[in-house]
Amino acid sequence: MIEVKNIHKSFGDAHILKGISTTFEKGKTNLIIGQSGSGKTVFLKCLLGLFNFEKGSISYEGKDFNELSTDARADLRAEMGMVFQGSALFDSMTILENVMFPLRMFTRQSKSEMKDRADFVLNRVNLSDAHNKMPSEASGGMQKRVAIARAIVNKPKYLFCDEPNSGLDPKTAMVIDNLIQEITNEFDITTVINTHDMNSVMEIGEKILFLKDGLKEWEGSKENIFKTDNEAVTNFVYSSELFKKVRKMYIEGDQ
């Protein structure tokens, strides 16, 4: 479980996060949504410890991240997996080497054990025949799946994804969403996904946190988001005709 209390973050005079508090539960797919510029990525990078914040606290299973020593932070980070928006695969390594990388860094496994584990996770993301390809030879969807495989290869407790299906066609995006949810349930990890894709909300959002102008505007389940009267949320959710129809369907279904 990740507990966030009253996080404030500024860049110069720009106050980006203005006191966000929330909890991300274990074994659930937690989604952070909001418009561009609402502070989602900054919030996610604060969770990961990539940005220092001025005020507040972030606790992982009760351990305050800011109170940890540098080495203890590094140990905690070894329990995190991250899927970056642009995949962030190491372009000097093959796909197999990318996936084996966390194992080489943090375990004492033999080469064959590492390869077996990498084979297992690559199979899990349906990439059993791409071992020797370079990341530049892989499509966007494949790169995302490799990034997921790399993120989960060392059995993390926490999985973070920054817009995992941006730039993908709707079908591949759905495959990625489902894959993340399956992995979350299968390995019982705490997953936090940063997205502005409402399809993801519909597909996998077990808990949703809506940010607006650096503040927590709303939080709840995917069922509730379509019924809420919060104006900022409805403006965001029903910005497309498709979701206006979905809302109508939900409301009519209730009556």
Next chain:
Amino acid sequence: MTYLHNIGAYFIMIKDIFRKPTKWSVMKTLILKDIDDLIIGSLGIVAFIAFFVGGVVAIQTSLNISNPLIPKYLVGFATRQSIVLEFAPTFISIIMAGKVGSFITSSIGTMRVTEQIDALEVMGINAINYLVFPKFIALALYPFVISIAMFLGILGGLVACVYGGYGTYENYIEGVQTDFIVFHMIYAFIKTMVFAFVLATIPSFYGYFMKGGALEVGKASTTSFVWTSVVIILLNFLLTSLLLG
């Protein structure tokens, strides 16, 4: 203020190079790769430039000696001194600031832009140690490159002198051997080691701390080349004043 901030950040980065080292089995591979990229990959251009510049120094020296009282071995002597004291350690280093420095800045900068450095940090890896330390160790072999540049520079002078008809083989060799001072070699290699440190760290600094996109990677490479060259020239002056002055 920006300059002061950058200088502070540079020294903090140097401290971080040695903090929380990467696993040796991984580091070994990175060092070998960087030796290949930075040292072996530079030998061709260094050899080419050193050989022909050595030749030009010999020809220029010969053409500018018209006084019959000046001994003929001066061509070999002047070529050796120019190559050993300045050309090989300093000017090859400025060429390397362009070749190796730009490579380091652009490769680390591209990793920054594509979030690969963030990926390393999220994994709990000391990204500065992972990226800069192998370059630092690889460039510890830089004196090997400079030794080759010295040898080929003097050889280039010999070939130009003898086959261009500017002097005899015996005169040139006599000049190369005349008044040989061992401390000049020590001075040249002290400079080389200092410049190797500069070549490994300043381009890494500009790559690691760059912000922006692809355009900024290009700008960072240029800035890195300019500052590496400036620092090499200033340190050259300082070390020469201290060691030979």
